Amino acid sequence: MKKFLPIILVVVGVLVFGVVLLLKAGAGVGVEDENANLRDIPLSERPFTSLIPKEDGHWLKMVIEEVKITDAKQLDYELLYRLPDGRTQGVPGTISLVGAGRIERDLLLGSESSGKFRYDEGVEEGTLTLRFRNDKRKLIGKLSTDFHLQKEAKELTSVDGKFKYTLDKEPKNVFFVVMETFGLPKETSGVVSGPYGVFASLRGPFLGTVSLADQIMRWDEANWKPVGEKKSPNIGIFIGVGE
Incomplete structure (x- = not known):
């Protein structure tokens, strides 16, 4: 029996190694399968979404307007x-989308335990x-979209570098978020860039x-209004349209 022990150990080792590989492969396939063959969501179905900073900059209010995506019953946000x-x-x-309209959630940039916030x-x-x-x-x-949280900055920029809003005056104690908003507050034709949103912790x-x-x-x-000479009366939602 002893002379067969090394062979048995080798066989067991090979089997264990094979099982581990299969488990890893299976897990990878599961992740890939979930993201495979996802249909592109047209602009007309994308929910208009915003992240509005609170005055202390520690919270972002996520607002998602009506979800129009066919067959969507549940929303996972991250x-x-x-x-x-x-x-x-x-x-x-x-969030369950059954019967849901406008969705609002306060998201903490930190953690909470027993009523104490970090x-x-x-x-x-x-x-x-x-x-x-x-x-x-x-x-x-x-x-998915990137967001840029800024405070007391005169140049408000998107993470992708394609959008910039330069304030006439540098504000004090105001937080801003620049992000793509996925969808539009109202449909319009000819959109070729954006939509980009600029949101503030205080009213302008x-x-x-x-x-x-x-x-x-x-x-x-x-309504959608043209921005003449690139001068805007306020922050808000911006798009680029074809000539």
Whole structure:
């Protein structure tokens, strides 16, 4: 029996190694399968989404307007943000879309335990991801955007570098978020860039100059209006449209 022991150990080792490989492969396939064959969500179906900073800069109010994606019954959201020391923190959540209209959630940049809050300081950039699932919890669509959180800055910029809003005056004690908003507050044709949103912790107006390719349009809470000479009466939602 002893002379067969080394052979038995080798066979067992090979089997264990094979099982581990299969488990890893299976896990990888599961992740790949969930994200495979996801349909592109057209602009007309994307929910208009915003992250509005609170006055202390420790909270972001996530507002998601009506979700129009066919068969979407559940929404998983995930806010990831980076700390100055390189660590990444996250704020996940799940929302039923059955009968849901406008969705609002206050997202803490920090943590809470037994009613005590710890705030993460120095947060500037992060990512918001929305995952849409059907009644069987199968992933049917995903949207993701970077956001840029700034304070007392005169140049408000998107993470991708394609949008910039230069304030006429540098504000004091005001937080701003620049992000792509996925969808539009009202449909319009010819959109070739954006939509980009600029949101503040205080009410404006914040006059400034917009830098964005193509002809610039701004949402004035009722209609899309052209931004003449790139001068804007306030922050808000901006798009670039074809000539």
